[in-house]
Amino acid sequence: MSQAQIERIELDELTCWRVRLGEAELLVAQQGAQVLSYQRGEQPPLIWLSEQAAYQRRQSVRGGVPVCWPWFGDLGRNPPALQAQHANPGEAPFHGGVRGLDWQLQGIDERDGGVHLGFSFDTRQNPLPDWPHAAELRLDIRLDERLHLDLTSRNLGDAPLALSQALHSYFAISDIHQVEVQGLDGCRYIETLEDWQERHQQGALRFTGETDRIYLDVPSRLRLHDAGWNRDLLLETRHSRSAILWNPWIDKAQRLSAFADDAWQRMLCIETANVWDDCVELAPGESHSLGVSLWSE
Numbered sequence: 001m002s003q004a005q006i007e008r009i010e011l012d013e014l015t016c017w018r019v020r021l022g023e024a025e026l027l028v029a030q031q032g033a034q035v036l037s038y039q040r041g042e043q044p045p046l047i048w049l050s051e052q053a054a055y056q057r058r059q060s061v062r063g064g065v066p067v068c069w070p071w072f073g074d075l076g077r078n079p080p081a082l083q084a085q086h087a088n089p090g091e092a093p094f095h096g097g098v099r100g101l102d103w104q105l106q107g108i109d110e111r112d113g114g115v116h117l118g119f120s121f122d123t124r125q126n127p128l129p130d131w132p133h134a135a136e137l138r139l140d141i142r143l144d145e146r147l148h149l150d151l152t153s154r155n156l157g158d159a160p161l162a163l164s165q166a167l168h169s170y171f172a173i174s175d176i177h178q179v180e181v182q183g184l185d186g187c188r189y190i191e192t193l194e195d196w197q198e199r200h201q202q203g204a205l206r207f208t209g210e211t212d213r214i215y216l217d218v219p220s221r222l223r224l225h226d227a228g229w230n231r232d233l234l235l236e237t238r239h240s241r242s243a244i245l246w247n248p249w250i251d252k253a254q255r256l257s258a259f260a261d262d263a264w265q266r267m268l269c270i271e272t273a274n275v276w277d278d279c280v281e282l283a284p285g286e287s288h289s290l291g292v293s294l295w296s297e
Contacts (some may be wrong), residue, residue: 004115006108014053017108019115019143026115026143031057032099033119033139035065038147044229045148046296048172052258060099062258063267067151068095068166069137070128072244072275077196079161079279087130095168097128098137105136109189114144119270124156133157150238150291155282163280166244166273167292169235176265180204183222190214192277207268210249214276218243222270231296235270238291242278244271292295 005020011029016036019026023041027049028034038047049063060066070085071078075092083089098121106118121137134156142148155161173179184201191197192212201215204225218241224233237243246269248256253264272292274280280288 004110006115010138013057014055014061016055017105017117019108019117021115021143022116023162024143024147026141026147028117028141029055029061029064030101030105030119032060032067033121033141034061034067034099035101035141035147035149036061037064038116038297042297043231044174045172045232046294048170050258050260050263052260052263053146054258058100060095062256063170065149065170066095066099066168067137067139068168068271068273069098069151069153070131070133070135070161070163070165071096072164072166078102078164078275079162081281082279083176085131085133085162087132087274092130096165097283101126103137103139114142117141123155126275130274133161135161146293146295148291150289152287152289153280153282155284155286158284158286163282163288164273165280165290166271166275167290168244168271169292169294170270171224171233171268171270172224173224173266173268176207176268178228179224179226179268180206181222181224181270183219183270184215187218188216190216205245207247210252211245211247213241213245214273215245216276217241224268224270233294234294235272237272239288240272240274240278240290240292242273242275244273244275245269 015030027036037049039045103121119139136154138152139149183214186200224271
């Protein structure tokens with residue numbers, strides 16, 4: 001594989017890193033250690049980035065792969081052990097808050113035929129409001145023939161630490177009406193749009209309206225089949241048994257920030273997660289890694 005080109009660029013208020021390796025191009029923001037975009041050669045992008053994305057301090061960028069941690073979504077919908085760790089659960093920010101904060105770049109290097117980027121976030125140096133716990137978070141990004149993301153949490157405190165988390169991946173698609181997600185057949189899911197009822201998936205998942213589901217007991221490989229672009233995106237996960245599938249559809253899209261009214265047609269979130277009954281509890285000194293690799297066929 002050819003030698004990598006790595007450059008630091010500034011997008012409005014954010015410092016970012018652009019990596020080119022062979023035909024692949026990856027863009028990562030230091031804030032939130034957020035992958036912003038990923039594309040290979042003449043293919044359409046694999047990772048979707050909003051055309052209206054804003055690159056502002058303390059705000060997650062719409063699209064890419066935001067990191068949700070140390071809880072996912074509404075803290076009030078998380079297990080009691082997670083809620084109890086927060087001093088003011090009713091005012092906790094959605095998705096935990098590290099998405100909009102600066103991480104430390106630990107290094108960028110070429111080895112084993114790929115490029116590795118390492119970012120870390122230490123709550124001892126950057127305490128999260130109303131969350132008085134000592135933990136270190138690390139995101140390792142590896143680009144080779146595929147894109148690999150590994151999010152490692154380490155409990156640096158002297159009491160157990162409960163976490164929920166997600167790699168909130170936005171995937172680029174030709175048209176939401178022309179895609180289906182394969183691999184979820186038979187899985188339990190929580191239908192958050194209908195009183196959080198538990199249901200079971202039957203067959204491949206196709207999309208006919210707003211979707212916001214938590215899938216449980218998910219296999220390690222999912223396939224996003226895109227008939228419009230005649231390609232499949234594959235996700236292979238590590239240490240995750242849960243996934244969130246989300247598309248805002250017509251009405252909600254009009255209420256989202258940095259999101260075109262018709263952008264719901266061109267994106268689908270499949271979020272590699274540890275949520276619901278797949279949450280993580282770390283003993284003092286213990287670590288856990290959540291990972292995903294993605295590629296197209």
